[in-house]
Amino acid sequence: MRVTVTVNGEERIADDVWEGESLLYVLRERLGLPGAKNACEQGECGSCTVYLDGVPVCACLVAAGQAESRTVVTVEGLASDEGLHPVQQAFVECGAVQCGFCTPGLIVQTHALLAASEGVPSDLEIREALAGNLCRCTGYEKILDAVRQAAGRADG
Amino acid sequence: MDFLRPLTWAEALEMKAERPDATPIQGGTDVMVEINLDKGRPTALLDLAAVAELAEWTRDNGTVRLGAGVSYTRLIAELAGDLPGLAQASRTVGSPQIRNRGTVAGNLGAASPAGDSHPPLLATGAEVEAESVRGSRMIAITDFYRGVKRNALEPDELIRAVRIPVATGPQYFSKIGTRNAMVIAVSSFAIAFDGRRVGTGIGSAAPTPRRAPEAEAFLESALDWSGPLDADVARRFGELVRDAAAPIDDVRGTRDYRLHSLAVMARRTLTWAWEDHLRCA
Numbered sequence: 001m002r003v004t005v006t007v008n009g010e011e012r013i014a015d016d017v018w019e020g021e022s023l024l025y026v027l028r029e030r031l032g033l034p035g036a037k038n039a040c041e042q043g044e045c046g047s048c049t050v051y052l053d054g055v056p057v058c059a060c061l062v063a064a065g066q067a068e069s070r071t072v073v074t075v076e077g078l079a080s081d082e083g084l085h086p087v088q089q090a091f092v093e094c095g096a097v098q099c100g101f102c103t104p105g106l107i108v109q110t111h112a113l114l115a116a117s118e119g120v121p122s123d124l125e126i127r128e129a130l131a132g133n134l135c136r137c138t139g140y141e142k143i144l145d146a147v148r149q150a151a152g153r154a155d156g
Numbered sequence: 157m158d159f160l161r162p163l164t165w166a167e168a169l170e171m172k173a174e175r176p177d178a179t180p181i182q183g184g185t186d187v188m189v190e191i192n193l194d195k196g197r198p199t200a201l202l203d204l205a206a207v208a209e210l211a212e213w214t215r216d217n218g219t220v221r222l223g224a225g226v227s228y229t230r231l232i233a234e235l236a237g238d239l240p241g242l243a244q245a246s247r248t249v250g251s252p253q254i255r256n257r258g259t260v261a262g263n264l265g266a267a268s269p270a271g272d273s274h275p276p277l278l279a280t281g282a283e284v285e286a287e288s289v290r291g292s293r294m295i296a297i298t299d300f301y302r303g304v305k306r307n308a309l310e311p312d313e314l315i316r317a318v319r320i321p322v323a324t325g326p327q328y329f330s331k332i333g334t335r336n337a338m339v340i341a342v343s344s345f346a347i348a349f350d351g352r353r354v355g356t357g358i359g360s361a362a363p364t365p366r367r368a369p370e371a372e373a374f375l376e377s378a379l380d381w382s383g384p385l386d387a388d389v390a391r392r393f394g395e396l397v398r399d400a401a402a403p404i405d406d407v408r409g410t411r412d413y414r415l416h417s418l419a420v421m422a423r424r425t426l427t428w429a430w431e432d433h434l435r436c437a
Contacts (some may be wrong), residue, residue, distance in 0.1 A: 001159060019157040019201060020191045041192035043185055043254055044338055058253045061188040063181060065159040066205050109252070131337030132251020 005067045007031060008077030014064070023067045024048045024059035027074060035075035035104045046133035049105035050074045056112040058132075075104035078111060087111050090150035091143075098137035106133045110147050120151040158200035165209045165287075168314060171202055173289040176311035178202040182210075182225055183257030185250065186266045204314070210261075215322065221285070222318045224261030231260065239320055241276035241327030241346050248272055248331050251338055261315040264300065267307040267364075270408075274301070274365035275346030275357030276329055282320040288312040294319070301364035325349030326432035328425040331359075332409075332417045342409035345397065345421040347429050352381060356422075361401035361414045368400035371422065382437070385430040393426055394419035 003014045003026060014030040022041075027033045027050070037047040041060050048059040051073040059072075078085040084092065087110050097103050113121060113129040121129070126147050135143060160178055162168035172178060179198035181187045182205055190196045204210055210225030213235065220238050222231070228246040232255070236243035242260070249255050249272050263271040264284060277297045284295040286309055300308050309315070327348040333339030344359035354375045356368040374396055378389045403414035 019159040020197065022188060022192060042189040043250065046251065046253060049253055055256050056253055057257050058185075060192060061184040061254075061257060063159070063184055063188060063191075063201060063203065065161060065201070066181070066184065066203050068161070112252075128337075129252055132253045 001065065003064050003068050005069070006071045007033065008073055017064045019063075019065060021064045022060045023050070023052070023062035023064055023072070026064045026067070027059060027072070033074050033076055036108075037101050037104055039101065043132075044134070045102070045105070046109060046130075047102050047105040049108045049133065051108065051112070056109055073108075075107050078107065085111065087114065087146075087150045090146040094142050094146035094149055096138065096142040096146035098135075102133060102135040102137075106130065106135070106143060109133050110150060113147070114151055117151065120148070123148075157198060160200055160202045161206060162202070162204070163206050165207050165316070168202065168204060168207055169287060169289050172314050173312045175200050175202070180204055180265060180314055182259050182262050183227065183254075185254050185258040186262060186268075202314075210316070213317075218322050220320050220322060222260060222320060224315045224317055225259060228255035228258050228260070238322045239276075239280075239327075240323050241279060241329050241348050242273065242320060244327070244329040245272045245276050245331070245344075245346065248329070248336075248339070254338075260318050264307060264315055264318065265309075267301055267305050269301075269304060269362060269364055270341045270344075270360040271365070272329075272331065272341060272344065272359070275344050275359040276327065276348070277318065277320065278357030278365055278367050279327065279346040279348035279355035280321050280323070280350075281355060282318055284308075284315060285317040285319060286310075286313045287316045288314070292316065298367060301366070304363050321350070323348070324351060326429035326436075328428050330421040330425050332421070340408060343401075343403070343414040343417045343421070345418055345425060347422070347425045349429055349433060352376060352379075354379075356397060356400075358397065358401050358418060360408075361403040361418055363402070366400065368397045368422075371396035371400060375426070381433075384434075385427060390423045390426050394423035397422035 039045045039047045043058040043061045050059045178200035180202045210223045212223045260273045263273040282297045329346045331344040332342040341360040343361045346357040348355040354372045398419040403411045
């Protein structure tokens with residue numbers, strides 16, 4: 001089947017999509033957007049987190065046909081011509097990236113947390129917001145540093 | 157595989173009548189896992205996400221009619237006051253990303269004994285509004301669960317909504333797992349007071365979610381409703397809840413641990429509910 005979806009502000013068409021295929025597969029394998037990562041395929045790890053109509057979701061759990069005529073923003077859509085998004089910059093500066101596989105999902109989920117927060121979120125709020133994003137390298141401390149730093153910037 | 161995409165509820169019912177083999181999909185948090193991991197391949201997917209009517213809830217005559225498409229995130233944000241037990245259970249579902257997509261109706265459709273919605277639905281005496289082109293019917297929650305991952309829906313029926321009484325007294329939910337987030341219950345329990353009636357729900361400790369009727373009857377007769385909670389009454393309540401369960405050993409926990417944890421959760425949730433009861437009395 002054909003799926004037409006707006007991705008990062010641009011209307012994209014994917015053809016020959018299998019009906020049981022996930023949005024994640026369409027993004028990575030058909031639309032050339034490998035930012036969202038394919039790890040667990042069951043919503044456990046959060047590394048495929050993207051925005052669907054402004055709401056962060058696991059792209060592996062969205063059937064491709066469910067994205068028809070809807071709007072998706074992936075990690076590739078967060079940076080601008082001026083450079084990295086402040087959340088991405090904070091991850092770089094704080095050393096919140098080791099192997100990097102979980103990073104795109106954490107970036108999108110952090111972006112969503114800060115967009116919904118008034119002021120700097122508490123550590124408890126950060127931990128709750130990121131509870132569905134697994135990282136096997138960092139021990140999370142540097143990631144929490146990055147979120148706090150990005151939140152501080154957004155505030156200032 | 158076919159992909160069916162109704163835009164209205166009437167269209168969805170017609171498609172389900174024509175294709176009773178089609179698997180309904182809303183948030184996809186169960187259905188897509190099955191497909192991704194090749195545990196089962198539906199002959200057709202019936203995508204209900206574009207049916208706008210399902211994404212609404214209403215309150216009428218002391219009952220919330222929760223549309224089948226209302227996500228856990230919205231339930232928590234909009235209905236925690238009316239449905240505190242179900243909201244508590246909803247907060248323990250998966251992660252923010254999963255709660256943004258998952259629904260109570262999806263939990264009912266999957267009918268896993270471990271689903272987090274089931275104990276509070278049982279404790280509050282909810283009803284499932286099932287509909288087909290033949291008409292609509294209400295299914296009492298105690299009649300809905302028919303076996304492991306089996307429910308009372310006919311092949312041409314879809315879940316339109318879940319009807320849950322607005323809370324009139326304290327409600328609590330408790331769940332055992334290896335961490336706070338992303339956990340399928342090892343065991344779970346819900347309690348709800350409605351005046352001097354007590355409702356219970358047991359999760360992940362029998363082939364289906366179930367109530368503990370003897371524990372409910374015991375509490376209703378043993379509580380004096382005015383003073384402090386008698387420790388013997390609380391302990392006996394826990395034992396009767398435990399005795400109502402029929403768990404197995406599996407990858408998430410043993411039968412013995414499930415029985416023990418149920419007795420503890422029943423006693424604890426009763427204690428919390430009793431504190432609220434005394435505070436409000």
